[in-house]
Amino acid sequence: MENCCPAHPFVKWAGGKAQLIEEIRKVLPLDLEKRKHLTYIEPFVGGGAVFFWILQEYPNIERAIINDINQELVDTYHVIKNDVENLILSLQELQQEYISLALPERTAYFLEKRQIFNKKNIHNTNLAALFIFLNRTCFNGLYRVNAKGEFNVPHGKYRNPKIADENNLRACSQLLQKVEILCGDFERTSRYADPNSIFYLDPPYKPLTATSAFTSYTKHGFDDSEQIRLGRFCQKIARKGALFIESNSDPKNINSQDTFFDSLYETFLIRRVSATRMINANASKRGAISELLISNIANRQP
Numbered sequence: 442m443e444n445c446c447p448a449h450p451f452v453k454w455a456g457g458k459a460q461l462i463e464e465i466r467k468v469l470p471l472d473l474e475k476r477k478h479l480t481y482i483e484p485f486v487g488g489g490a491v492f493f494w495i496l497q498e499y500p501n502i503e504r505a506i507i508n509d510i511n512q513e514l515v516d517t518y519h520v521i522k523n524d525v526e527n528l529i530l531s532l533q534e535l536q537q538e539y540i541s542l543a544l545p546e547r548t549a550y551f552l553e554k555r556q557i558f559n560k561k562n563i564h565n566t567n568l569a570a571l572f573i574f575l576n577r578t579c580f581n582g583l584y585r586v587n588a589k590g591e592f593n594v595p596h597g598k599y600r601n602p603k604i605a606d607e608n609n610l611r612a613c614s615q616l617l618q619k620v621e622i623l624c625g626d627f628e629r630t631s632r633y634a635d636p637n638s639i640f641y642l643d644p645p646y647k648p649l650t651a652t653s654a655f656t657s658y659t660k661h662g663f664d665d666s667e668q669i670r671l672g673r674f675c676q677k678i679a680r681k682g683a684l685f686i687e688s689n690s691d692p693k694n695i696n697s698q699d700t701f702f703d704s705l706y707e708t709f710l711i712r713r714v715s716a717t718r719m720i721n722a723n724a725s726k727r728g729a730i731s732e733l734l735i736s737n738i739a740n741r742q743p
């Protein structure tokens with residue numbers, strides 16, 4: 442699914458939503474492709490699996506706004522939009538150097554590049570190249586930072602990682618030309634809410650168990666009070682006439698009495714869909730479980 446369209450995510454990202462796309466499609470308004478003056482907004486864009494898909498699937502989307510709190514990720518979107526050819530050259534150089542090394546030397550090379558990346562005193566385009574390089578060569582394509590905000594994922598052991606994917610980067614760059622790219626807290630996107638707007642929200646999921654927590658995309662984390670703040674945000678944009686779809690975890694997988702989201706979103710529609718969790722330290726726990734799609738779009742059959 443991830444590679445169905447010319448432009449697809451240029452990084453692997455925890456919580457990537459490629460597998461939920463068909464379920465999201467079922468929740469979208471039936472007449473979406475006929476709507477005019479549409480604005481698409483994604484406040485937690487991450488790797489952008491849904492963003493890249495929806496912009497190509499619905500070319501009538503006139504304008505899009507993407508946002509994420511991760512500064513390095515957002516800077517990379519900007520570089521892909523504005524300086525893609527130089528980015529490709531830097532990535533090709535990294536790819537040639539890395540692939541020519543034997544495994545132990547690759548680890549040393551990776552650690553050296555990680556250190557340069559964490560110092561952040563290089564030109565934006567080179568920093569974006571390192572961001573993509575580290576994502577392609579680190580363990581599981583994770584992005585995790587320590588308390589100081591430093592990327593600290595260890596080296597992965599992929600034999601032949603695709604570091605410079607020129608065709609995809611050019612396709613992403615073309616698509617990004619009509620996109621406004623923001624970095625900050627999700628709340629600042631509420632100003633784009635109006636009756637011609639549609640939001641897809643994919644926040645860090647509420648962890649189902651203490652050990653399944655994966656909320657360190659940034660040093661700030663995302664706890665229950667953040668989930669409640671997001672619930673209020675959805676009410677606010679809905680009042681302004683915007684449509685929204687949010688995905689989140691389903692606490693009922695663990696405790697059938699847990700009504701956290703059912704209460705928080707009681708005025709909206711909640712659909713339970715099946716998904717496979719990708720980020721879990723314990724490989725045996727990567728089975729299918731249910732996830733939530735919460736929305737205010739009522740024109741579909743359940």
Ligand SMILES: C[S@@+](CC[C@H](N)C(=O)[O-])C[C@H]1O[C@@H](n2cnc3c(N)ncnc32)[C@H](O)[C@@H]1O
Pocket residue numbers: 454455456457458459484485486487488489490491508509510511625626627628643644645646658659662663
């Ligand atoms: C589940 S991921 C999104 C995954 C994405 N849909 C994909 O397909 O790759 C959640 C994203 O929210 C971002 N984030 C965390 N807290 C945030 C906040 N307060 N405001 C905006 N973005 C935030 C993280 O940096 C992360 O990229």
